[in-house]
Amino acid sequence: MSTERTRGMASNAAITAVTQVASMTIGAAIAFVILLRFGKNRETDGLFAAYGIYGIVVVIAQTFRTTIVARLVEGGSLFAALDRYLGAITVIFLGAGFPLVLLGDPLAHLVIGHLGSTATHTARIALLVLWLAAGLQLVSALLAAALAVREEFAVPGGAYVTGGVVSIAGLLGFAPLLGIQAVPLGLCLGGAVTAGVMSTRLARLGYRPSLSGLVPDGRSVSRAGLLLWAAVGAVSGQVAYVVTIGFAARLGTGAPTLYTYANFVFILFMAGIAGSMTIVLAPRIAETWDRRPESLRGPMLEVFRAGLMMVLPVVAVVAIAGPVVARIALSPRDSRTVVDVLLMLSGGLVAGIAVPVPQIAIYTEGRYGTLAALSAAGVVLQFALCAAVLGIHSLVALAAASLVTGVVLGVVTLVVVLGHGTAPVLGMLGRELLLVGVVAAVAFVPAGAIGFAGGPVVRPFAALAGLAAFVALAPRVLPRHWELAQRALRPLSERMGRIRPAAA
Known part of the structure; x- marks a missing residue:
């Protein structure tokens, strides 16, 4: 591989690592704002249970930054490949609607049902809104991968940071009106801004999405399956967290919230230290x-x-x-x-x-x-x-x-x-x-x-x-x-x- 390409891989890895740390920091900031604004109660327990389930889709999306890049350079045309994988993203988004929307009520009862109707109702409504936020995260991850192919690394980083800031602003702005449900709405608004910033950059580079590419077909399902298979190894930690939250709910009101606050800080440390080193090291080890x-x-x-x-x-x-x-x-x-x-x-x-x-x-x-x-x-x-x-x-x-x-x-x-x-x-x-x-x-x-x-x-x-x-x-x-x-x-x-x- 050429020196220029190797240098590009290193830059991609480094900027992705910084973006990951920045995203985790903003996530911890959102948790801190929730703590100050809403405290510790059955509603926060329900919210964090829903957030943990939503986090599984977010982790899947985060894997796209590394797993999908090679696919996007196949066939010569980046924009044509981007259209094809938008169809795959649509399949994953619709599939995520099955547990988050159609099975939202029984899933909320399974994870947080021991805390009563307030917690489960909060989780159920949050899951519905977070499904939309998850779709925006999937699209944003695909757009970030496409920009990485063009060696545009700072734009995705800035987009994620901007989206996080908008999420916090939305949370604070809508909290007096919507209460705890201002959190998933804020995440939706932030996700829309993140995707919008990267879409604007791609449009300036000449990309015009094909509406036909958004319509899933058999090949879209196949591509979605490959993306999910590559992400299986990354989601176990988030699934284990949801399992733990379910058991924490059996300890009483507030226990899931307290565990989540500690876990947010732990994940920030893990992303900032082990996660960043993994991303930075991956290109060098893969090559040598x-x-x-x-x-x-x-x-x-x-x-x-x-x-x-x-x-x-x-x-x-x-x-x-x-x-x-x-x-x-x-x-x-x-x-x-x-x-x-x-x-x-x-x-x-x-x-x-x-x-x-x-x-x-x-x-x-x-x-x-x-x-x-x-x-x-x-x-x-x-x-x-x-x-x-x-x-x-x-x-x-x-x-x-x-x-x-x-x-x-x-x-x-x-x-x-x-x-x-x-x-x-x-x-x-x-x-x-x-x-x-x-x-x-x-x-x-x-x-x-x-x-x-x-x-x-x-x-x-x-x-x-x-x-x-x-x-x-x-x-x-x-x-x-x-x-x-x-x-x-x-x-x-x-x-x-x-x-x-x-x-x-």
């Missing part, structure tokens, strides 16, 4: 890997070292300052619960930075059946573990179930890719975790002790002091780890400035 499992050890070690330098400080800061920050919008008891759930989930960040390279290897080899099997096993395991710990009556126990599921799937992924070489790699990763953990402890334990002794006012400053100590100590004690972390972040920071809210 010689298909030998042992040759993955070097990249795995580098990714794990870089990830630890980001994960451990983040977890330490949350542990020290998290409960105080959460009290801005939550009661002391609820803030402690949210932080405890987040800390339990954050253990999964370690597994998250261990598997990007093996996952890329599986994608590179086209082993989608393996990914589907792993995904199905993960959902089944999550259901079983949640059922097993439900009697403890604790959100932290449900978070522990999610952590165990993530760790087990991580180890199984290593076994699938590395085979007999898994045990030495696990030992290598364990030593790295211990090494960086000791350095983090030296920096944060004294700061944490001072913070807990000084009380709520002191703890945020203690967390910052611990972070400053880590930043000062790590480059001296772990220079290679520090260099790798900087190298992992550099492609993102170089392009962060290119993403600006776009004007349609």
Whole structure:
């Protein structure tokens, strides 16, 4: 592959990673606005149950940014291919209407029915509106992929950021009139703006959509099936989240909402660290890997070292300052619960930075059946573990179930890719975790002790002091780890400035 093409792939990966982080940040901001505006009640429980189901379609859409690009360059004409895949998107959208619209009521009762009619009614109405938002997300993802083929990366990034801002504005503007249902309406408005910005750019490039392309035919169904099959491996985490929310509903009013707040922050961390590194690394590994499992050890070690330098400080800061920050919008008891759930989930960040390279290897080899099997096993395991710990009556126990599921799937992924070489790699990763953990402890334990002794006012400053100590100590004690972390972040920071809210 030419140097120019390789450079384009790297740019695509980096800008997609930045866009993903920006989108997740806006999602967390929306959750924070919901918390401040609506608090914690049966309506928010119903909303977040619906949002979790809607999120499955969003995850499918997000996979298009990588899986559909190669399809769009087939046949020579990008715009003709775009018309063809608009038909496939129509099939997926109509198919999503079956669970979200036609089965919305029984689905809402299944997930959130234990909390009564208020929660289920909220979820039912939200699912109906979110179906439209999901369609806009599907279209936006396809348009973003088409622009990526033209090496237009900043426009999709700006479109997603702009759409997120519009979603927040719509939420705030319609909340006095519509209450909690202002949230799905805001997401629809934001999705329309996102799709509109990218459609405008494609129109300026000469694209004129064919109405006949929107009418599904047999080939559209086939293309939709291929897109869904490629996305199976990515949706398991979201399906597992919906399963967990269903069990959280059995713990009482507000439990699904609190779990969702913690999960939003966890997903933000996961996307910002493990997810971004996966996207940035994918082109390089796909081009250079010689298909030998042992040759993955070097990249795995580098990714794990870089990830630890980001994960451990983040977890330490949350542990020290998290409960105080959460009290801005939550009661002391609820803030402690949210932080405890987040800390339990954050253990999964370690597994998250261990598997990007093996996952890329599986994608590179086209082993989608393996990914589907792993995904199905993960959902089944999550259901079983949640059922097993439900009697403890604790959100932290449900978070522990999610952590165990993530760790087990991580180890199984290593076994699938590395085979007999898994045990030495696990030992290598364990030593790295211990090494960086000791350095983090030296920096944060004294700061944490001072913070807990000084009380709520002191703890945020203690967390910052611990972070400053880590930043000062790590480059001296772990220079290679520090260099790798900087190298992992550099492609993102170089392009962060290119993403600006776009004007349609």
